[in-house]
Amino acid sequence: MQRTNFGEMACSIARTLDVIGEPWSPLVLRDVWAGLTRFEQLQADLGISRKVLTERLNHLVERGVLERRPYDRRPRYEYVLTDKGAELVDLLMVMVRWGDKWLAGDAGPPVLYLHHACGEISRGELRCAHCGEPMHAGNVDLLPGPGAAA
C-alpha cells in the first residue's frame, strides 16, 4: 500500500525505500543483475503479475536505477542497471549475507558468490570506509547531520 510518501522524509533509509521499498523491486533488481533483462524473462522467473511488473519497471527507470533500451528494430526493450542501480547491488549482497546466515537452514545458501579479486567463494562484510575495521550496530553512534530536519 504504502500511501505514505517515504521520499519526503529526512532519512536516507526512508528515501531509499521510496526507490526500492515496494514489494518485488529488490527481486527485479536481482534478476536484472543476474542477466534476466527482458519483460517476459522477468515475468516468467518471478511469477509476478504483468501489471505490477510494468509499474515496478517504470518506477525504477524513473528513479534512474534501470535504463530501458531497445534491443531490436521491433519494439523490444531490455532493462539494464545504471551506475546508480549497480550500487544498489551492495544492498542485495547484504541481504544475501543475512538471509544465508539466519534463514537458509540445513540446505545451505542457494547462491554462492565468487569474488574476482581473490578468486574465492566469499560474502560481503560491512567495514568502516575510514579505518577499515568492521562497522556494525554496536560500534557506531548516530549524530544529526547537515540535512537533518529542523
Place this chain on the structure above:
Amino acid sequence: MQRTNFGEMACSIARTLDVIGEPWSPLVLRDVWAGLTRFEQLQADLGISRKVLTERLNHLVERGVLERRPYDRRPRYEYVLTDKGAELVDLLMVMVRWGDKWLAGDAGPPVLYLHHACGEISRGELRCAHCGEPMHAGNVDLLPGPGAAA
C-alpha cells in the same frame, strides 16, 4: 499486498524480504536501533497507523528480530533488537550510504555515523570477508549453491 510468499523462494534476498520487506518494517527497525523502543514513541515518530504498527511489531517479534519485554508492572512493553535483529542494522547502514550518496541532495546527509574504532565520522562499505578488497556488483560471479532449487 504482497500475497506472494517470498519466504518460500530459494533465494536469500526473497527470504530476507519476507522478514523486513513489508512497508515500514525497516523504519521500525531504524527507530528501535536509535532508541525509540515503545509503541507510542514509534507511532508518534513514524506517523504510522496503529493497526499497521501492531502488525509489523508482531511480525518482527515472530521472526526473532525484535524481542518484546515488559518494563513496568503495568502492562507496558518495549521492543529491543535481538542479535539477529542487530545484524539487520548492517542493511540499514548500506541503505543510508546509498541514500546519502544518491538522494540527499545539497542539504547533505540527515544523519552522521561516528565509528567507535577510529573515532571518525564515516560510513559503511562492503568488502570481501575473505580478502578484504571491495566487493560490488561488477566484481563477483554468481554460482548455484547447495540450497539452490532443483
Place this chain on the structure above:
DNA sequence: TTCCTTAGTTCCTTTAGGAGACTCTGTGAC
C-alpha cells in the same frame, strides 16, 4: 495474409494500509 513473439493494457476481485475512535489494564490521587 495470417501467425508469432514480445511488451505491455484493461478490468475485476481480493487484500492491505490510513485514520481515528474505542477498549482494557494497572496505578496513583483523592
Place this chain on the structure above:
DNA sequence: GTCACAGAGTCTCCTAAAGGAACTAAGGAA
C-alpha cells in the same frame, strides 16, 4: 473505594494496491 490517566493496543470504515487473466499493438516471418 472510585476516578482519572497513560500506555498499548483493537475495531471499523474507506480507499488504494496486488493478483489474475484476458485483451491489444507492433513488427517480422512463413
